[in-house]
Amino acid sequence: MSETQYLDVDERELDTVLAENFSFEGELRFTESLMIKGALRGDVRATGDLYIGDKAVVEARVEARVVYVHGRVVGNIIASRRIELSSSAVVEGDMTCPEILMEAGAKFNGICTMPSGGSQ
DSSP states (O other), X not given: OOOOOGGGOOGGGSSEEEOTTOEEEEEEEESSOEEEOSEEXXXXXXXXXXXXXXXXXXXXXXXXXXXXXSSEEESOEEEEEEEEEOTTOEEESOEEOSOEEEOTTOEEEXXXXXXXXXXX
């Protein structure tokens, strides 16, 4: 049915890309797609999709529609649709989502809760 999409993402098609030299502390809110390639500490609250680059370090509570992780996340992730972890992903925190995809090699330490009746 679904396949990992992060590897095929074209940054030019994303609404916002926060570069590798980007560092932010606080609450980040957005409605469209966004990619983090640098460091973020705080909270992420979004209705759009979040892409976390392979060198990114996110220390935050994350809420988004779809969360694609290639880098490191320390904190809980809540996705209304799906979470995808690539082989380079490291997640230290709990995940809540109706659907999850994990490539071989992904590291996850936490509890995964998958509520029934997720949005399609």
